Amino acid sequence: MLKKKIIFLIGPTAVGKSAIAVHLAGKINAEIISCDSMQVYNSMDIVTSQPGRAQRKKVKHHLLGVIKPDKEYNVARYRKDAMSICGKLFSKGSIPLFVGGAGLYYSVIIDGIFPSGPENKSIRARLYKQLSLKGNKYLYDKLSKVDPLSAEKIHPNDARRIIRALEVYMTAGLPISVLQRSRVGLGNKYEIKIFALNTNRRALYDKINQRVNKMFSLGLINEIKGLLKHKLSKTALCAIGVRELEGYFKGKYSLDEARGLIQRNSRRYAKRQLTWFRKDKRIQWVNIKGKETPLEIAKRIWKKLY
RNA sequence: GCCGAGAUAGCUCAGUGGUAGAGCGCGGCCCUGAAAAGGCCGGCGUGGGGGGUCCGAUUCCCUCUCUCGGCA
Numbered sequence: 001m002l003k004k005k006i007i008f009l010i011g012p013t014a015v016g017k018s019a020i021a022v023h024l025a026g027k028i029n030a031e032i033i034s035c036d037s038m039q040v041y042n043s044m045d046i047v048t049s050q051p052g053r054a055q056r057k058k059v060k061h062h063l064l065g066v067i068k069p070d071k072e073y074n075v076a077r078y079r080k081d082a083m084s085i086c087g088k089l090f091s092k093g094s095i096p097l098f099v100g101g102a103g104l105y106y107s108v109i110i111d112g113i114f115p116s117g118p119e120n121k122s123i124r125a126r127l128y129k130q131l132s133l134k135g136n137k138y139l140y141d142k143l144s145k146v147d148p149l150s151a152e153k154i155h156p157n158d159a160r161r162i163i164r165a166l167e168v169y170m171t172a173g174l175p176i177s178v179l180q181r182s183r184v185g186l187g188n189k190y191e192i193k194i195f196a197l198n199t200n201r202r203a204l205y206d207k208i209n210q211r212v213n214k215m216f217s218l219g220l221i222n223e224i225k226g227l228l229k230h231k232l233s234k235t236a237l238c239a240i241g242v243r244e245l246e247g248y249f250k251g252k253y254s255l256d257e258a259r260g261l262i263q264r265n266s267r268r269y270a271k272r273q274l275t276w277f278r279k280d281k282r283i284q285w286v287n288i289k290g291k292e293t294p295l296e297i298a299k300r301i302w303k304k305l306y
Numbered sequence: 307g308c309c310g311a312g313a314u315a316g317c318u319c320a321g322u323g324g325u326a327g328a329g330c331g332c333g334g335c336c337c338u339g340a341a342a343a344g345g346c347c348g349g350c351g352u353g354g355g356g357g358g359u360c361c362g363a364u365u366c367c368c369u370c371u372c373u374c375g376g377c378a
Contacts, residue, residue, distance in 0.1 A: 037340085072340075076338095076339040160340080161344075161345075164338090180338060238343050268342095272335095275335060276336095278335095
């Protein structure tokens, strides 16, 4: 029996994934599942550069704007949501096309996630208190005792990972390094294709800078102003553009400075995304040449599918 | 035209008679429940051109070019 196909179209922010994805989906009876940690939020259409209405009309998109910005979201929830949509698409006979730039999110779909209970807020709060009182060295030493394997992998300054490892140990009773070995991926059951888009760095950075300018002309300032009237979840608060503009509203820096910071932070994000993708040897790279249209690129990818 | 200040990393600048640093920018990397987050590593340089003093000059001297102030 032929394995069912799952396609991933990934790439750094602003390379042009969305437009290409719509063309590709149209050719192969696919529906798009967003693979993005910020586009799940609603009321943040401009900052997160959500695909516009026209694109969403042509092809069905999933997991866009489905969460209120005051709600937390995370990889585990994403995996659950995405897998259930995946199942529905299969039963309809359409192909899931994952589109986005979140490295961890796509890898969790393909490679699975280790089993763990939900976040334990009180334990975590206690650990963060210890962090501020006694410093990261204290927590790191603690981790070294209960889970030396993880301690070796995690840098002593990486407080967030140290705390997560301790939290897992305290709730599950087993070191995270042991639990992490049990991941169930999709590789055997499905035919998985991963395409990553890229251009040369200069062109990419130009696109990023321009996209940020476009956000401003689309009304970014008002969007964020409205957003900040309500309490934001710590995850939604992480969207590039929110904190920078908050700083502008508070008089911390000028509008031009805020714009510059948004551009710079987006460039850095793109750089980190590329680092992540580069080490994934399963990826088929699709290099965008200067004047290619989204349709032409989609055709090139389509040819690689069969 | 004259007087003064300066010319060092992509940018803003520091410093030293024994071939140079800082911040920002930029590059590389790590990543399993905050991932657009978080963490680590890296100076990426013909020290404006030419000459002189000296064992040795980016540092001292002369000269040229350019930039910025001030006076005309």
